[in-house]
Amino acid sequence: xxxxxxxxxVELRGCPETLKYIPWAKEATEEDWYAEYLDLILAIKVxxxxxxxxxxxxxxxxxxxxxxxxxxxxxxMKFLKEVDASVVLVNASTRFNDGGELGLGAEIGISxxxxxxxxxxxxxxxxxxxxxxxxxxxxxx
Numbered sequence: 149x150x151x152x153x154x155x156x157x158v159e160l161r162g163c164p165e166t167l168k169y170i171p172w173a174k175e176a177t178e179e180d181w182y183a184e185y186l187d188l189i190l191a192i193k194v195x196x197x198x199x200x201x202x203x204x205x206x207x208x209x210x211x212x213x214x215x216x217x218x219x220x221x222x223x224x225m226k227f228l229k230e231v232d233a234s235v236v237l238v239n240a241s242t243r244f245n246d247g248g249e250l251g252l253g254a255e256i257g258i259s260x261x262x263x264x265x266x267x268x269x270x271x272x273x274x275x276x277x278x279x280x281x282x283x284x285x286x287x288x289x
Contacts, residue, residue: 158188165194181208198223202230209233212258213245228280234259240283249288250279 150170153160160166160173161180167173173192180191181204195201205214215237216227224238235245247255262276 153190156188158190160190160192162192163194166192169194184210198226202227205231205233213237213242215240215242234277235279235281237281238283239285240281241287243288244281244283244286245279246288 161176162173176191213235214231214233228236
């Protein structure tokens with residue numbers, strides 16, 4: 149994948165373990181784990197377990213979109229259950245987190261907070277939605 153990214157001008161930043169596999173990548177800083185680049189930049193963190201991956205997501209994630217690529221059903225289910233995000237995907241592109249793609253019609257805004265109502269609230273305003281997406285490698289073009 150790194151060579152494909154390189155062909156398309158994607159800058160890779162990684163932890164020390166990542167740099168062992170991709171020596172031309174830049175060393176990631178603490179700020180990189182929090183960043184939403186809006187550019188052709190990808191930060192890569194190698195972890196030793198699913199638990200470590202979930203911890204990393206819990207600390208640095210945006211609560212917006214998280215994905216796992218795995219053939220292991222148990223790990224996929226654990227990821228879906230324990231990762232806190234508005235959309236959690238298994239084997240599908242994170243680009244599917246879109247109002248139109250999720251059947252909600254035109255997207256008029258994005259919220260990463262769980263309770264966003266102001267003023268009087270009924271039951272509907274006190275509930276949250278977590279979308280779960282299963283795939284087998286689909287991408288959104």
